[in-house]
Amino acid sequence: MSINWLLLGGHQSQKREVIPDQDAQKAEVVTECYCPNGHSVLSDGHKFQGHPGLSLMLKSKTSEGLLIISPVLGDRDRNFVGFERKAGEVVDICCPTCSESFPIYNQCPCGAHLVALFTSPKAHFAQCIGICQRLGCLHSELLSERDLRLYSRQDYL
Numbered sequence: 001m002s003i004n005w006l007l008l009g010g011h012q013s014q015k016r017e018v019i020p021d022q023d024a025q026k027a028e029v030v031t032e033c034y035c036p037n038g039h040s041v042l043s044d045g046h047k048f049q050g051h052p053g054l055s056l057m058l059k060s061k062t063s064e065g066l067l068i069i070s071p072v073l074g075d076r077d078r079n080f081v082g083f084e085r086k087a088g089e090v091v092d093i094c095c096p097t098c099s100e101s102f103p104i105y106n107q108c109p110c111g112a113h114l115v116a117l118f119t120s121p122k123a124h125f126a127q128c129i130g131i132c133q134r135l136g137c138l139h140s141e142l143l144s145e146r147d148l149r150l151y152s153r154q155d156y157l
């Protein structure tokens with residue numbers, strides 16, 4: 001047994017080793033995303049960092065069009081197709097296949113609502129990601145399930 005090993009505390013130092021956070025290790029990319037009726041909204045036609053984007057239909061009072069957002073959580077890269085956007089406007093977010101609105105999950109701090117996009121075809125709120133309905137809101141990027149749970153613990157009403 002070397003002296004260095006003893007000085008470092010031996011087994012004790014091994015116990016203090018930091019266990020890496022599993023969530024932090026996994027690449028936070030949405031690989032499955034469904035509307036309440038089970039249609040996949042991933043679009044191979046629009047890729048972000050090599051991953052298929054999420055294609056959503058937006059409806060406002062004056063315009064209707066597509067929004068394709070990056071599936072990488074926290075990435076704000078997005079494309080509007082045929083949608084006349086006004087910053088700050090609250091829009092309806094729908095499935096491009098069946099036009100069903102994504103359900104409201106929670107209230108966003110901006111006063112609009114966070115809608116749930118399901119990551120399982122079963123459309124269960126335990127497996128979803130969120131996005132704010134307000135164009136330009138900080139939370140209009142994808143929120144992970146964990147972020148959504150955080151919001152649901154806060155009282156905005």
Ligand SMILES: [Zn+2]
Pocket residue numbers: 035036037038039095096097098099100
């Ligand atoms: Zn649908």
Ligand SMILES: [Zn+2]
Pocket residue numbers: 108109110111112113132133134137138139140
């Ligand atoms: Zn918001």
